[in-house]
Amino acid sequence: MLQITGLTHSYADGHRAIDGLDLTVPDGQLLSIVGPSGCGKSTLLRCIAGLLRPTSGTLTLNGSPINGVPDDLAVVFQDYSRSLFPWLTVRDNVALPLRRRGMARKERRTAAQEALASVGLPDAGRKYPWQLSGGMQQRVSIARALAYRPSLLLMDEPFGSVDAQTREDLEDLVLQVHRTQKITILLVTHDIDESVYVGDRVVVLNRSPARVHADLPVGLPSGRDQIETRGMPQFVQLRAEVGRLVRGGAKVPGAAPASGGRG
């Protein structure tokens, strides 16, 4: 479980990006995080990743305080072209972080190959990242994160640089990974429809400095489908509500979230 209590982060220039944020994420949940541009979403993820120290407040992962980069955490960023090393093959890119785990070379190669197969790229291992499309490169970034077998996966606007069709394919890949590997996933997105489509729950942050403005369960059935799910009345209702909240709308006391088979 990830537990954040009273998190405040001020940058060196004094800008307060997060102010007293509380958030608890149970194991295995896929949490979408949305909010107005510049509200502090990336700052929050960087604090959770141990890359930024909180000014005050506490963060714990599975009961242990986060003081540096947690060992069982992986991050996928938007900019895949800068996160993959062009001089390494795809398989070596995926295997690289596993050295930190002290895995032998053969084991690392096997784990990398399995992770590539799990994201639909079983034959890409010998290629170089620049020989792949943008969507395929982002799959490689996801494979690298999965090979590490994290208990917590942070994704910062991971599909912001790919075309609409590829974005849908990658959303479905994340849902499949979440279903089969039972990882806790925090996904920051600017896309309100996406936040509802992939999430078990959507947290809306308010305008900078960030705090939790609204916390909405997504009660849509688990077998999600790009056409069917997005056409459901619960989906349409919830995305309208999230959109209203992101634009600064007030929380409506007792407003019923969409209901269905997934909690």
Ligand SMILES: Nc1ncnc2c1ncn2[C@@H]1O[C@H](COP(=O)(O)OP(=O)(O)OP(=O)(O)O)[C@@H](O)[C@H]1O
């Ligand atoms: N290194 C920094 N020094 C000072 N201020 C910063 C720094 N990094 C970010 N900020 C400021 O902190 C606030 C939150 O930034 P952050 O990148 O976390 O927001 P965001 O919600 O992820 O933004 P976006 O939606 O545009 O991706 C912004 O006002 C930003 O200008």
